[in-house]
Amino acid sequence: MNIGLDMMGGDFAPLEAVKGLQLYLSGNAAGVNIYAIGDEALVKPLLEEHKVTSPSVHVIHAPEVIGYHEHPTKALKEKQRSSIAIGFHLLATGKIDAFISAGNTGAMLVGAMYSIKPIEGVMRPTISTVVPKLNGTTGLLLDVGLNADCKPEQLNQFALLGSLYAQHILRIANPKVGLMNVGEEEGKGNLLAQATYPLLKENSQLNFIGNIEGRDIFFDKADVMVCDGFTGNIILKLSESIYDLANARELGNDAYFNRFHYENYGGTPVLGVAKPVVIGHGISNAKAFGNMISLAAQMIESDLCGKMAEQFSN
Amino acid sequence: MNIGLDMMGGDFAPLEAVKGLQLYLSGNAAGVNIYAIGDEALVKPLLEEHKVTSPSVHVIHAPEVIGYHEHPTKALKEKQRSSIAIGFHLLATGKIDAFISAGNTGAMLVGAMYSIKPIEGVMRPTISTVVPKLNGTTGLLLDVGLNADCKPEQLNQFALLGSLYAQHILRIANPKVGLMNVGEEEGKGNLLAQATYPLLKENSQLNFIGNIEGRDIFFDKADVMVCDGFTGNIILKLSESIYDLANARELGNDAYFNRFHYENYGGTPVLGVAKPVVIGHGISNAKAFGNMISLAAQMIESDLCGKMAEQFSN
Numbered sequence: 001m002n003i004g005l006d007m008m009g010g011d012f013a014p015l016e017a018v019k020g021l022q023l024y025l026s027g028n029a030a031g032v033n034i035y036a037i038g039d040e041a042l043v044k045p046l047l048e049e050h051k052v053t054s055p056s057v058h059v060i061h062a063p064e065v066i067g068y069h070e071h072p073t074k075a076l077k078e079k080q081r082s083s084i085a086i087g088f089h090l091l092a093t094g095k096i097d098a099f100i101s102a103g104n105t106g107a108m109l110v111g112a113m114y115s116i117k118p119i120e121g122v123m124r125p126t127i128s129t130v131v132p133k134l135n136g137t138t139g140l141l142l143d144v145g146l147n148a149d150c151k152p153e154q155l156n157q158f159a160l161l162g163s164l165y166a167q168h169i170l171r172i173a174n175p176k177v178g179l180m181n182v183g184e185e186e187g188k189g190n191l192l193a194q195a196t197y198p199l200l201k202e203n204s205q206l207n208f209i210g211n212i213e214g215r216d217i218f219f220d221k222a223d224v225m226v227c228d229g230f231t232g233n234i235i236l237k238l239s240e241s242i243y244d245l246a247n248a249r250e251l252g253n254d255a256y257f258n259r260f261h262y263e264n265y266g267g268t269p270v271l272g273v274a275k276p277v278v279i280g281h282g283i284s285n286a287k288a289f290g291n292m293i294s295l296a297a298q299m300i301e302s303d304l305c306g307k308m309a310e311q312f313s314n
Numbered sequence: 315m316n317i318g319l320d321m322m323g324g325d326f327a328p329l330e331a332v333k334g335l336q337l338y339l340s341g342n343a344a345g346v347n348i349y350a351i352g353d354e355a356l357v358k359p360l361l362e363e364h365k366v367t368s369p370s371v372h373v374i375h376a377p378e379v380i381g382y383h384e385h386p387t388k389a390l391k392e393k394q395r396s397s398i399a400i401g402f403h404l405l406a407t408g409k410i411d412a413f414i415s416a417g418n419t420g421a422m423l424v425g426a427m428y429s430i431k432p433i434e435g436v437m438r439p440t441i442s443t444v445v446p447k448l449n450g451t452t453g454l455l456l457d458v459g460l461n462a463d464c465k466p467e468q469l470n471q472f473a474l475l476g477s478l479y480a481q482h483i484l485r486i487a488n489p490k491v492g493l494m495n496v497g498e499e500e501g502k503g504n505l506l507a508q509a510t511y512p513l514l515k516e517n518s519q520l521n522f523i524g525n526i527e528g529r530d531i532f533f534d535k536a537d538v539m540v541c542d543g544f545t546g547n548i549i550l551k552l553s554e555s556i557y558d559l560a561n562a563r564e565l566g567n568d569a570y571f572n573r574f575h576y577e578n579y580g581g582t583p584v585l586g587v588a589k590p591v592v593i594g595h596g597i598s599n600a601k602a603f604g605n606m607i608s609l610a611a612q613m614i615e616s617d618l619c620g621k622m623a624e625q626f627s628n
Binding site for chain 1: 459460494503504533543549551552571
C-alpha cells in the first residue's frame with residue numbers, strides 16, 4: 001500500500017513529520033510505501049540526519065506550502081505545487097491510497113470533498129474523535145466540528161459511518177450507537193435530537209441503544225456517540241483540556257488521563273469520502289505523526305471506504 | 315430572612331435535608347429563619363434526633379409528596395398539600411423569601427415559572443451551574459438544560475442574568491462574558507452562535523470578551539459562559555463525570571478535582587424569576603443541602619432578583 005504524508009503540515013514541520021516517519025518505520029511497516037511530500041531541500045537532509053533511509057520512503061517534491069491562515073479554496077487553486085494540492089492529486093489519481101496532513105484543516109477538508117468526493121449517498125462527510133473510556137476501551141464521537149448545524153438524516157448517516165469505523169478500525173463487534181442528548185428517555189432533547197431518535201431507532205444497520213448524556217461519554221454505555229458538530233467540537237476540546245487539567249494538578253502520569261493527550265490518537269479521519277484522508281492537529285509531534293500513518297494503513301487494509309460505500313448503496 | 319426548605323425532596327429525604335439543616339445552623343445562621351416543609355410525623359422526630367432544636371426552625375406540615383416520576387403540572391395541581399406546592403404558595407404570598415427543593419425538577423420549574431413568574435422583560439428563565447476554574451476562581455455556565463432550543467435574544471438575556479449572578483453571588487467584579495463556540499473568531503459557529511455574537515457585542519450591560527471554546531471552560535478566559543441548554547447540559551454532566559473519573563483513578567483527593575463534586579455547589583438557582591428558587595440534585599446529601607441554604611441566603615441578602623428586575627427594566 002502507498003501512503004502520502006504531507007511533510008510540511010503542522011507547527012513543527014518538517015522535523016516532527018520526519019521523526020514520526022522514523023517512529024512508524026521502527027515498528028511493523030512491511031508492505032507500506034510512504035510518499036513524503038514536501039520541499040526536497042528541507043526534507044531530504046532531515047531524513048538523512050534521522051537515518052530514514054528505507055527504500056520504501058519516496059520523497060515527492062512540493063515547493064509550495066499552504067499556510068494556516070490562507071483561504072482553503074483559493075490556496076488550493078493557486079498553489080498547485082503545494083504539498084496538500086499534490087497529495088490530493090496523487091490520491092485522486094490512485095498513486096497513493098491514503099493522504100495525511102497536519103496542515104491547513106480547511107484545505108484538507110476542501111480537498112477531501114472536492115478532489116476525492118463523498119461516497120455516493122453520503123450527504124455530508126464528517127470528522128470524529130476517539131474517546132478514552134474508563135474501562136480501557138475506545139469510543140468514537142462524531143461529528144466534532146465539520147457540520148455545526150445538522151439535519152436529522154445527517155446524524156443518522158454519521159451514526160452509520162461511525163459504526164463502520166468502530167467495527168473495522170477500533171475492532172468493536174456490533175458497536176453500541178448512542179445519541180448525545182440531555183436525558184435518557186425518547187422524546188428528550190432539542191428539536192434535532194428529538195427528530196433524530198426515531199431515525200436511529202428504525203435504522204437496521206445500527207445497534208442503537210438510545211440516548212446518552214454528558215456523564216456517559218467516558219463510560220460503557222455507547223461505543224459510537226452521535227451529535228451535531230457544534231456540540232461535538234465543544235466536547236472534543238473540553239475532553240482534550242482534561243489532559244491539561246490532570247497535568248496541571250501533577251496527575252499527568254496517570255495512565256487513564258494520559259489517554260486524553262491528542263498525540264495518542266494522532267489525527268482525525270474524514271469519514272464519508274471515497275478514500276482515506278487523515279487530518280492532524282497543528283501541534284502534531286512525532287508520536288502523533290506515527291499514529292496517523294498507522295491509522296491510514298489500517299484504513300487501507302480494512303478497505304474501510306469500500307465497506308462504507310457498500311453500506312450506503314444498500 | 316425566611317427560607318423555605320422542602321424536607322421531602324431528594325433520594326435521601328428527609329434525613330439528608332435534616333442533616334443539611336443541622337450543618338447550616340452550625341455555621342453563621344444569624345437572622346435566618348428556616349421553614350422546614352414536610353411530613354411532620356417524619357420530620358419532627360428526625361430534627362429532635364439530630365438536635366435541630368433552634369427556635370429559628372419552623373416545621374410546616376405537608377402531608378403529600380410529589381414523586382420523581384409524576385407529571386409536574388398535573389402533580390402540582392392535584393397535590394396542593396405537597397411540600398413543593400406549599401413551598402411555592404409560601405413564596406408567592408411572601409411568607410418565605412426563597413424556596414429550596416431537591417425534589418421533582420419539573421415541578422420546581424413549573425412552580426417557579428407559574429406561581430412566581432419571570433421577571434418582567436425576561437423571555438425565558440434559565441438554570442446555570444458553577445464551574446471550577448483551575449486558577450481557583452469560579453465561573454458560571456448557562457443555560458444548562460431548561461431551554462434545549464434557544465433564540466439569539468434568549469442567549470443575550472442569559473448572558474445578563476449570568477453576569478448579575480456572577481457579580482452579586484460569585485463576587486466577580488465586571489465578569490467577562492464568553493459565548494460558547496467552536497472557534498475564536500466572530501462568524502464561527504452554528505447559526506445560533508453566529509446570530510448571538512453581534513447581540514452580545516452590542517449589549518452595553520455586558521463585558522463581552524468574544525467566543526470561547528471547549529478548552530477554555532476550566533480556564534481564565536471567561537467568567538460567564540453562555541450557550542443553549544442542550545450544549546450546556548452536556549457540558550454540565552460531562553464536567554460532573556470528571557469527578558467520577560478522578561475518583562476512579564484514585565485521584566479523588568485532589569483539591570481541584572474535588573471541586574467537580576456536585577455537593578460543593580449544592581443546587582442550581584432558577585435565574586430570571588422574580589424570587590429566589592433553588593433546585594437540588596436528586597442525590598443531594600447533607601453538604602449539598604447546607605450549601606443550598608447558604609446560596610438562598612446570599613440570593614436574598616444581595617437582593618439578586620431585585621437587581622435583575624432593575625437591569626431588565628432599563
